[in-house]
Amino acid sequence: MVLVTCNSICYLSVASPDLRRWNHIIKTQVLEGNAGHAIRSYINMQRLGLFADNYTFPVLLKAAGNASYLCIGLALHGQTVKTGFCDHLFIQTALLKMYSSLGLVDDARKAFDKMPVKDVVAWNSMLDVYASSGQMGNAVEVFDTMPSPDLLSFNIMISGFARTGSKISAKRIFERIPDKDIVSWNSMVLACMNSGDMAEAHELFESMPEKNVISWNAMIMGYLKNHLYTKAIEFLDKMKVGNIEPDHLSVTGGLSACAHLGSLETGIQMHKYAKTLGQASSPHVVTALIDMYAKCGSIHKSLEVFYKFKHKDIYCWNAIISGLALHGCGYAALKLLNQMRANDFGIKPDDITLIGVLSACSHGGLVEQGSQIFGSMEKQFGITPKAEHYGCMVDLFSRARLFDSALKLIETMPFEAGESILGALLSACVIHQDLENGEKAVKLIVSSRGRGGLSDGEYLMFANLYGSCGQWEEAQRWRDMMNESGIVKTAGCSLIEINGRFHKFVAGHGMQSLDRSN
DNA sequence: TTAGGGTTAG
Known part of the structure; x- marks a missing residue:
């Protein structure tokens, strides 16, 4: 038998019924993340007259799930039925997982229910489907029905509750585990952090029998999530002193903390530290650096990091475009939008790219360019405008004192105008001391939410509007109303x-x- | 076969 490799796709030049060889090839391709190659190898294998067996199908189903190949996945399911392999336990579990990867939770459940015999892997897979999609009610139902949950089952439940920020439920499960492992502990720390209980997270962290880099990162990221940025940096510092070497996510967390604090000096130190750790060119770290420098006021350093990095992905592009937006560099942002799409890079802008671009137009006063991009989002970029994009446009029109355009957009948009959109409108009226349009905005906000539904920020903005236009009595009236409502x-x-x-x-x-x- | 935050307007 001779193997010929072409573009990483393997062909058998001699028709050999060596199925084991093919299974190995396909498995390797899936493990390497080349789902497309694996499927093509399977097609070539079939051309040679070979059929999939109980080793081939689980791997193929995994490939279809990984790469979100819905049609191929369905066809493979059909083949397992035709060939009778759908009675095989491993293949049934693989089907369940494939549907889960495709986001078809109900179909995963159907596959699960059809299984006459379920082993602990099948039960855990079903648990994982629910836990990772946030359906903890269903996860509990499965967990309570399963005959003999193992450590993995418990850990899946804790991490599910951690994701939904349900500390009490997570703890209830955690305490039932006789021999907790480091995953149980780390998940429990995360559950505390995600529910905002930093004191308990810290207590758990201190009492852990062993810690790894993920335990430390859980603390750093938890503090970030709860806006305690200096605490996050403190933990990163403690890692340095201890024996744990920070990884790319620890550094990313530290940089993110600097960005939030606006602390350029600490950010520069963190950059140096990332270099000594050899992580300054990790894509996560590079993105965090671009973001940090921009948010700390140094768009030049931000651009320098961006241009030096060779493997720019969508995150890097989005970070630099958002940074330019922050600095009011409208034309530069538009230029980069075109560059990223050009052949050299060939990266397709996503909805976040366009939020950055539109806000760059807004901050740079580029009304025409912004409107043109917004109007062609669907056609040119294949992206349906979300509320955030409408928000940028309302901001763009309002800043340019085009209140009629802003109001018209609000009236025609397919969403209910939320606080942020109306807030953009109102704050522009405050800046421009435009009482007439400001009052229109006030009326819109009050009518959309009712007086009882107003937020403290809105009461204050109303007061500021009247104050900025010299209407002190009216301003005081809104302040009084805010105080009366107990806010x-x-x-x-x-x-x-x-x-x-x-x-x-x-x-x-x-x-x-x-x-x-x- | 279980644990982790790169980018998002005002």
Whole structure:
């Protein structure tokens, strides 16, 4: 038998019934992430008169699931029925998983229900389908029915509850495990973090019998999620002192914290540290660097990192375009949009790219260009505008004082105008001291939500609108209404770094110095 | 066969 390789697709030049060889080839291709090659190998195999067996089908079904090949997946399912392999336990489980990967949870359940005999792998696979899609009610039902749950079953349940931020349910399961492993502990820490209970997360973290890099990252990411950025950096520092080497996600978390704090100095140090760790060219880290430099005010450093990086993917492009938007560089953002689509890179913009581009147009006052892109999103980019895109356009029109266009867009859009869209409209009226249009916006907001449904921010914006136009009595009336409704506005505050120290400005209270604490 | 945040307007 002679194997010929062409573009990583294998052909047998001599028709040999060596099915085991083919199974090995297909399996390797799937493991390498080449689902398309695996399917094509299977087609070639069939051309040679060979048929799939109980080793081939699970791998093929996995390939179809991984690559979201719905039609191929359905055809393979049909073949298993025709050939009788659908009675095979492993193939039934593979079918269940394939439907799950295709996002067809109900079909996965059907495959599960059809199984006459279910082993623990089948039960766990069904549990995982529900837990990873956030359907914890169904997961509990399966978990309670299964005959003998193992450690994996318990861990799947905890991670499912962690994802939905259900700390109490997660803990109930956690406490039932006789021999917890590191996955159980890490998932439980995440459950606490995702439900906002940082104290308990910390307590658990301290009492863990062993920790790995994922345990540390769970703490860093948890603090980030809960907006405790300096705490996140503190944990990264502690990793350095301890024996755990931070990985690319630890560094990404640290950079993200710097971005949120606007701390360029710490960000630069973090960049140096990433270099010493050899992670400065990980795609995650590069994206976080581009974002950090832009958010900390240095768009030039941001561009430098972007241009130096050779393997630019959609995340990098989106990060730099959003960064340019933040800095009001409308034309530069448009230029990069064209560059990414050009043959050299050939990357297809997604909905996030377009949010960045539209906001760049908005900040740069490029009304015509923004409108043109928004109008051709479907045709040119194959992207249906979401509420966020409408929000950018309302912002763009409002900033350019084109209130009629903004109002018209709000009236015709297929969504109910949320707080952010109406807020964009209103804040532009405040800036331009435009009482007439501002009142229109107030009426729109009040009528869409009712007076009882107004947020504290909206009450204050109304008051600001009237105040900015010199209507002090009306402004006071809205403030009074806010106080009457029992809303206490949290004081606005901002952090700024001066010579390595953080200073906090709280509205109405001036400046406080801080030592790296929020 | 179970654990982890790269990019998202105002």
